[in-house]
Amino acid sequence: MTDARLRYGRASLALSFLVQGVAFALLVTRIPAIQDRYGISDGLLPAFLAAVPVLAGAASVATEKVVARVRPGVVLRWAQPVVLLALLGVGAGSEVWQAVVALGVFGLAVGALDASMNMMGVSLQRAYGRSIMLGFHAAYSLGGIAGASMAWAGAHWDLSLLVSYLPVVVVLLPAALIGSRWYAEGGTGGDPAEAKPGQGGSVPFRMLLPLCLVMAFAYIGDSTVSNWSAKYLQDVLGSSEQLATVPYNVYMVTTLLGRAVGDLGVRRFGAAAVVRGGSVLAAVGFAVVAVAPGAWWGMLGFTLLGLGLCVIVPQTFAAAGRMFPGASDVAVARLNVFNYVGFLVGSPLVGALGDAWSYRGAMLVPMVLVLATLVYARSFGAEPARYGGGHERARAADVG
16 A cells, blocks of 8 residues: 555544544534423433444444445445434434434444444554554544534524534535545555455454453543533532533543644553553542542643543554454454443443432542553553464353
């Protein structure tokens, strides 16, 4: 594969990550407006919110089967427009059943999109021969900041969901389709002849399990920030309502900054060292949040959280690609399910502990889970799983 083809492929994939960041942020930051538009009760809202990651997880599993027949780039090329159109559908409907259909389609398309994007990122990183995964996720963070800012503007000017979403979809949908012309996959060694569907080899779950746990722990931490930072600052630390909106934005900015420079750290110190450092920093952030005497100390804690957590998820996908170079698409699809597991578990877990115990104490639980990543950090520098003769031994170990 030529250097130019790789550069174009890297840029087009980064654009897809950015577009997805915008779309997801526009959905999750306007949940109160969606609830009001469709008259969804507080009791029914959690079911709507849970359905999206559940469907996304199912679609991620299905994507594993699809890429056995077509390339991940084909899946991504068609999943991304569906995500954007589903977002537009959420803004255009007026009946509850229309919201159910639009959010269901959004969840299914997001699962296929997340899995195929990360499959392609792992493949391109292999072709480059150096760490570039954090850069793709930095583009996602940048898109999230842009999407959240547009959502704030829509809420500030009291724009309808359709008016807020339509210009974004009109611009991003053709941009994503045009960018998809330059999608590239590095295959198993950078040769386009090797970038074909149906990669061989099995993925023993016992070998993948440490990375699955790390992924779930990271998303439990991430969902804690996204769902509880505003409430924590206002109700526990006594901030104003306006100041309570700041921690998530700070978290997103620090996530962007950490990912923008994280690949350099991986190249210099190795993935395992970067993940260990990120885990410790995130745990310190949770500890600061838990003992914070006031709002500004809480802001410091959430800032440390962004810098620590941001490196873990991209490197977990990359580690799966290194561990199973002959079946990286399968490994990424299965691993991707656990980001939705973490998302589903994190918010209810913190809420239940906060109500039953205290929200300060609840912050210690994701802290401990993030620290548990240190136990599995060696998986980020693991040697590739052997195929051929070693394939049977790995399968036997998984069965046994």
